Amino acid sequence: MKLLHVDSSILGPGSVSRELTALIMARLTAGGGAEVIYRDLAAEALPHMSAASLPGAHPLSATAEPQDDAARAVRETSDRLLEEFLAADTVVIGAPMYNFGLPTQLKAWIDRLLVPGRTFRYGANGPEGLAGEKRVIVALARGGFYGPGTAQVSAEHVESYLRTVLGFVGVRDPEFVLAEGIASGEHNKSRALASARDAVGQLAA
Numbered sequence: 001m002k003l004l005h006v007d008s009s010i011l012g013p014g015s016v017s018r019e020l021t022a023l024i025m026a027r028l029t030a031g032g033g034a035e036v037i038y039r040d041l042a043a044e045a046l047p048h049m050s051a052a053s054l055p056g057a058h059p060l061s062a063t064a065e066p067q068d069d070a071a072r073a074v075r076e077t078s079d080r081l082l083e084e085f086l087a088a089d090t091v092v093i094g095a096p097m098y099n100f101g102l103p104t105q106l107k108a109w110i111d112r113l114l115v116p117g118r119t120f121r122y123g124a125n126g127p128e129g130l131a132g133e134k135r136v137i138v139a140l141a142r143g144g145f146y147g148p149g150t151a152q153v154s155a156e157h158v159e160s161y162l163r164t165v166l167g168f169v170g171v172r173d174p175e176f177v178l179a180e181g182i183a184s185g186e187h188n189k190s191r192a193l194a195s196a197r198d199a200v201g202q203l204a205a
Contacts, residue, residue: 001034004088008041008106009096009141016179016193017094020139023200024092024177030205037084041105046081047074048104049111055082058115078112085113090135093162097142101157110165119169129170136166136174137203139196143183175203 005025009015029036047053052064052071055078067075085091095106102110113119119131138159146156159176166174179196181188 001089002087003028003034003036004084004091005036005038006041006092006106006109007039007094008103008109009094010042010103011096012042015094015096016141016182016196017096017139019193020141020177020179020196020200021092021094023197024137024139024203027200027203027205028090028092037088039081039084039109041103041109045105046077046108046112048108053078053112055079055112055115055118057082057118081109081112082115082118086118086131088134090137093136093138095138095140095158095162097140097146097156097158100155102161113169114165127168129168129172132170132172134171136171137177138162138174139177140179141182142178142180145181145184147178147180177203 003025005021007015007018007021009017011018025036028034050064051060052067053074054061054064056075057079061075064071093106096103113131116122117130120127120129122128140159140162142156142158144152146152159178163174177196177199179192181192183189
């Protein structure tokens with residue numbers, strides 16, 4: 001089994017999403033035999049999307065200016081990130097909410113995955129995902145409360161975005177481990193972490 005583990009939090013060892021992805025990975029690899037690739041998007045920041053930074057398989061990459069060695073290295077990294085995602089049987093993503101949305105470094109990673117002909121295509125009935133034969137587990141951490149029935153539900157733009165973009169490439173049933181309210185006092189944080197850890201324990205290994 002090939003596992004891809006992606007963290008994006010800027011908080012290092014104080015990160016809730018990092019704690020949860022580590023717990024998820026420990027559960028998934030407990031039986032041994034897994035091939036793991038780890039990407040720390042905060043430690044190895046990717047440049048934001050441009051024609052030059054897109055994978056070579058993306059049609060827009062051909063519009064980039066002639067590349068020097070540094071630009072070619074960026075392109076090679078983008079190609080590698082796309083291939084890692086496609087090759088993975090299971091992808092574990094740490095996704096904290098920052099300013100009501102994704103960390104920019106996580107968005108930069110996702111921008112390298114949406115490639116026509118590789119992860120999606122347009123057919124007679126509209127877009128078709130080509131990367132659906134994989135499991136995706138997201139560890140989602142939110143400082144406040146944004147779930148259904150809360151006053152801030154309309155400001156939630158992480159889970160909704162990830163469900164949309166993963167569905168677009170064919171992943172129809174991503175799994176979410178949620179810790180929310182972690183910036184709303186120690187009691188709420190402790191309760192959120194306990195609930196999230198329990199959810200990790202319920203994941204199918």
